[in-house]
Amino acid sequence: MRDRKLSLTALITLILTISQPIANLPPLFQVSQVLAQTPADRKAEADRLFQQGIEQFQISQFGAALQSWQQALIIYREIKDRLGEGQSLGNLGVAYKNLGDYAKAIEYQQQRLAITREIKDRQGEGTTLGNLGIAYKNLGDYAKAIEYQQQRLAITKEIKDRLGEGQSLANLGIAYSALGDYAKAIEYEQQGLTIIREIKNRLGEEQSLGNLGADYFALGDYSKAIEYQQQRLVIAREIEDRQGEGAALGNLGTVYFALGDYAKAIEYEQQSLAIARKIKARLGEGQSLSNLGNAYYALGDYAKAIEYEQQSLVIAREIKDLDGEGTNLNNLGLTFYKSGNLKEAEKILRAGIEVLESLRGRLGKNDSYKVSIFEEQARTYLILQEVLIAQNKTKEALEISERGRSRAFVELLTSRSSSKSAGQTSERPVDKPKISLLQQIAKQQNSTLVEYSIIYDDFNIQGKQETHESELYIWVIKPTGEVTFFRNVDLKPLWQKENTTFAKLVTTSRNSIGARGTAFRGINVSYNPNAPKAKNNLKRLHELLINPIADLLPKNSNDRVIFIPQSSLFLVPFAALQDADGKYLIEKHTILTSPSIQVLDLTHKQKQRIGTKPIEGKDTLIVGNPTMPFIAPKIGETPQQLIPLPGAELEAIAISKLLKTQPLVGNKATVSTVVQRLPQARFVHLATHGLFDDIQGLNSGIALTPSGKDDGLLTASEILDLKLNAELVVLSACDTGRGRLTGDGVIGLSRSLISAGVPSVLVSLWSVPDAPTALLMTEFYQNLQKNPDKAQALRQAMLTTMKKSPNPVNWAAFTLIGEAE
Known part of the structure; x- marks a missing residue:
């Protein structure tokens, strides 16, 4: 149930419970060996605190574990025990990941990575890379997750660490599962399982089976999902892994929930809950309680659903699980709404939004982290809109609608605007x-x-x-x-x-x-x-x-x-x-x-900063038909050269004559030249190929001439780092208005250009045809010379092009984002 974080919570429980980096934690939690020249008493105290943290972590006392490891870290640094220092940093990173503070998790893992490389601890380096991959996966940055897991895989093969190799393969499966590529996920999981079975690691085998069950669950193959979870359950009981047993039972409950067999789902979740309480796994207990609330909500028993969610909320707050607290508040708010208690629903959902926004606040200025985490938070804003509309609070609902979109974008623009003031x-x-x-x-x-x-x-x-x-x-x-x-x-x-x-x-x-x-x-x-x-x-x-x-x-x-x-x-x-x-x-x-109303306010401020000037040659940068780069159609495929665009070259020449300037065409349109000239240009026109990335967004790019040290693409990620003073940027290329669709809007070229300081961006929504586009663009600039209203200039250009090329594919692709004048 996407609208309610209930079944989604259950799915996350399913995946995350069984998708912890396989045996990533045990190496992190090994007590470092005593170094000969270390004072024994201080070393013993650090080791005691280190082990104490492990025990606290295992029963979900994350706050206490953090304190123990911080104290151990101080001592390890005092006695210059670099191995112990690195392991403490890694454990702190894992704890912060479990608390939902991914920025700190990555920060600590990066510190540990530096130490492992300094002391040439290759196994520790691999483990840390794996944990960084998991942190980025949780943030939704799947490209980085895969990159780190691939690095770890290479190290494990180099040092012949078969267990680590199996873990890396399994974690790659998890990353591809998050991308929705379940076929590839299953392929990696099966490879990992083969190695795990070869070395007779029963715990790893159990977890791999659970991961495969998660993949088949995502594919809707519930019979196979049940089969794999049952196999996991057998092994967990055989090796007396109570945590794994509870996870398998909870995951079976999730599958039966998806099948609509709520009685069986409740039965399994109750068994999972009993185990979590027995072993004092507070996080698992909270998840089981929330999943039970899930089932009773589906049955329409809102009183019981509220009861279980409230119990889960108490645990989330106790163990400082902010992510879990936000989920519980979301679920409670929706349940109160469905039960007719609108005032209580509004109160709880507003509290949930405050928790979610505090989570985003922990991510500092990292825009990509905020975009990723917001994807899982957007539904709370939608539910609150429903609750407010049900109370006829239409204006308050509009406030929440705005507050629930483009927040990372607004924060990024505000931050950059502040730094320029x-x-x-x-x-x-x-x-x-x-x-x-x-x-x-x-x-x-x-x-x-x-x-x-x-x-x-x-x-x-x-x-x-x-x-x-x-x-x-x-x-x-x-x-x-x-x-x-x-x-x-x-x-x-x-x-x-x-x-x-x-x-x-x-x-x-x-x-x-x-x-x-x-x-x-x-x-x-x-x-x-x-x-x-x-x-x-x-x-x-x-x-x-x-x-x-x-x-x-x-x-x-x-x-x-x-x-x-x-x-x-x-x-x-x-x-x-x-x-x-x-x-x-x-x-x-x-x-x-515009991505949001508030973004309009910020683009207006950008326009006030830049001011308005008549469009003229000396202030323009016009690019047409560069010498095309070689681009791989898909990851792993052989790069192919993009086809030349003679029509785009003619377009650039015609516009340049109109504006009395010289275009950059062919070999002159290199990435380095364009990047060098961009900050000085007031008007920018790029007529070339555009490539969009609907997975990450920031890999969307504009094709330019390679200049030796680059691949010929100017990407959204690279544009984001520029400081531009252009009044208008026109991307006369294919799909330049597309990218990754998120709750924060479209992550791609247009967003990066506005973030870099451009108040008006003209982009396309599909692959634009040559001749009609050249006509439309020429008309646009002729209109713009007469009237500075860019929206009016585009409208008139569309109407003119429509007369000669009636099919909307020829004239309707372009959209103006931001300021009209």
Whole structure:
């Protein structure tokens, strides 16, 4: 049940309980050997504290364990016991990981890594790399997780550490499982299991079987999931691993929950709970209690669900498990909401949000960490919106909708804005999006703001609880500051009658006009704008997104409308949405988009910093058709050279003549030259290939000419580190508006450019065709020379291109993000 962190909590319990880095912890927890020249009494005291920490950790007394290891660390440093110091640092990292403080976990593991390399402790180095991989996996940075596990795997093979090799393979399986590549996950897990069985490590075999059960569970193969968990259970009982036995029982409960057999799920969870209490595993006890609350919620027994969740909450607070506390508060809030106690639900959910935001606060200024962790937190904001709407608190719900999107982006922009302010000595705190601020932004933008929020709910389908799209909330803020809320957009027919979802509808609407996500231009697909709604999904999207609020939108086509999408709606070509008469939205309105309303306030501040100048040659950087780099289509495949784009070169030359400047084309358009000129340019136009990364986002890039020391790609990650002063950046390339879709918006090129200081970015939503794009861009700049309103310039360019190339694939790909003027 995605809407409630209940079944998701159960799934996390399933995966994390069985996916601890196999035997990663035992090496960390080995008491270091006495060094001959170390004072025996101090060494003995440090070792005692070290072992005490292990015992405290094993019964989930994480706070106490931290204190013991910190004291041990002080002594090890005092007596210059580098091995003990390193092991203490590693253990502290593991403890902070369990407490959900991943930034500190990584910090301590990095310190340990430095020591292991200094003293040439190859096994310790491998173990630390593995633990870093697990920490990054928990943050959702799966690329780094895989990178660290691969490094560990190489070391284990080098030193012939068969146990470590098996662990590394298993942990690679866990990382690929998190990516949703279950076939590869199972492949790695099976390789790891073979080694573990070869060396007769029964504990490792037990854990590997559990991991395989998790993979098959994720694939929906519940019979195999049960089979593997039962095998794990047999071994756990044979070797008297009570913790493993409890985990296997809890995971079986999770599988039966997914099968809708709630009685059996409760039976297994009760057995798991009994073991956790017996061995004083407080974390496991809390998880079992929460899973029991899960089952009783599904049965509609809200009183019992609340009882179990409250017990779990007490434990989470006792062991300082902030992540668990946030989950419990989320679950309790939803259960109180379903039971009709709206006031208590609101109170608890607001407390849950405070806990979640304190977790993000621990991540400091690390943007990628905040984006990753926010993915698991976003649902609490959605549930609170429902609770507030049920109480007719529509404006408060809008505040929460804003607070639940683009928070990492807002914090990043605020931080960078603060550092550029004259005389600023400390980082300015981020304002919470109160309704007065949102109204002020609408007035400041002199635009109509439209914010969407997709709401999910639990449905009983053939005796099982499932989560599906339920409603679409829409808020409209007029330039006067007047706020209107519309909630009666019923999304249930999408999956009940039309066999689709919002995300699939967006994809089919794009496909229907020939829009494709690819690094190569050149699309020619027939399109019928007069097709019935059943076949023309642009009309269906208009019906859902625009019809309910059409009377609230401005009548003057020159007045701006700024859409604030969510999730898959970021990929909607708003300009091409069609009303019942076949008229496109761009024909009626001037359109922009933004990840959130608060981001608009920050791009406005960026624009004030930069100021406005007429567009002219000396301030422009124009790139067209570089000498293309070699790019691997997929990881592990042979790199292939991207095809040249002669149309993009002609486009760059034509725009350069218009603006009286010289373009960088072919061999001149190197990465180093472009990066050197970017900070000085006020207007930037890049006509080349764009490549998007929908897994990490920051690997999305712009193709340029390789210059020896680089691969020819200017990535979103590299742009993020730049300080730009451009008023406008136009990415006239394929898919430059795409990337990784997250609760924080689209992680990709547009986000990085705005973060680097650019207030207005023009990007594409699909692979754009050469000739129509060249026409559209030339028209855009001609319009911009006459009128500094970028949104108006884009609208007129679209209307002109539409006359010559009617298919929306030829003119509707581009969207303006940020400031219009």
